[in-house]
Amino acid sequence: MSRMDRETIKQALKVYFIMGSTNCLASDPGKILKEAINGGITLFQFREKGLNALAGKEKRSLAMRLQSICKEHGIPFIINDDIELAIELEADGVHIGQEDEPAEAVRAKIGDRILGVSVHSLEEAEAAQRAGADYFGIGPVFATVTKEDAKPERGTVLIEMLREKGFQVPIVGIGGIHAGNAASVIEAGADGVSVITAISTAKDAAAAAAELKKSVGV
Ligand code: 3NM
Numbered sequence: 001m002s003r004m005d006r007e008t009i010k011q012a013l014k015v016y017f018i019m020g021s022t023n024c025l026a027s028d029p030g031k032i033l034k035e036a037i038n039g040g041i042t043l044f045q046f047r048e049k050g051l052n053a054l055a056g057k058e059k060r061s062l063a064m065r066l067q068s069i070c071k072e073h074g075i076p077f078i079i080n081d082d083i084e085l086a087i088e089l090e091a092d093g094v095h096i097g098q099e100d101e102p103a104e105a106v107r108a109k110i111g112d113r114i115l116g117v118s119v120h121s122l123e124e125a126e127a128a129q130r131a132g133a134d135y136f137g138i139g140p141v142f143a144t145v146t147k148e149d150a151k152p153e154r155g156t157v158l159i160e161m162l163r164e165k166g167f168q169v170p171i172v173g174i175g176g177i178h179a180g181n182a183a184s185v186i187e188a189g190a191d192g193v194s195v196i197t198a199i200s201t202a203k204d205a206a207a208a209a210a211e212l213k214k215s216v217g218v
Contacts, residue, residue, distance in 0.1 A: 006170060023196050044076070047081075114134045118136075129169055177193045
């Protein structure tokens with residue numbers, strides 16, 4: 001596997017769906033993922049966090065089930081935080097925050113797999129770029145209740161600042177994004193939007209994904 005080029009990453013970030021079992025209490029995660037894929041998501045991240053999150057074998061087995069759905073449909077499969085699981089399952093990539101293992105160390109472990117890093121400042125963006133991040137996750141753009149330790153909503157200021165400073169690294173916005181506000185994130189300079197609840201708790205996940213896709217101009 002060789003490193004995915006920037007243009008391919010940018011395309012993959014457009015409609016980036018994130019989910020774990022705790023985000024879809026009303027329905028089966030596999031069912032929601034299939035619907036989301038039918039609606040047109042371009043990338044999937046397995047993020048098993050929060051109250052009653054699965055661990056150990058159960059987590060691994062859900063990851064494998066979701067990964068196989070992604071594989072069947074040609075959707076890249078990324079794992080949040082759990083580098084060991086990502087390597088074991090040969091996932092397409094990992095996404096890490098600032099509290100996780102340093103990005104350099106993660107890059108060394110995962111080789112050419114996709115490395116996404118959450119950044120909240122110019123300094124963090126510079127460091128993540130040096131460490132070899134394939135994309136930045138920037139948020140929360142809007143208020144979110146999904147991430148327990150999310151920072152206050154920040155709008156698109158950092159996205160705009162990084163673009164003004166000439167950063168070429170692909171960027172995805174996150175936090176409180178839905179079809180009604182996604183376009184503003186793209187206008188600010190992001191390549192795509194990542195969402196949890198806009199799809200995972202939608203009555204019709206396929207329709208929600210399709211609407212998001214339309215609003216980011218795909
Ligand atoms: N990370 P929703 S906000 C996982 O700011 C995550 O880095 C964030 O969920 C960050 O789309 C967030 O339901 C939660 O608001 C996104």
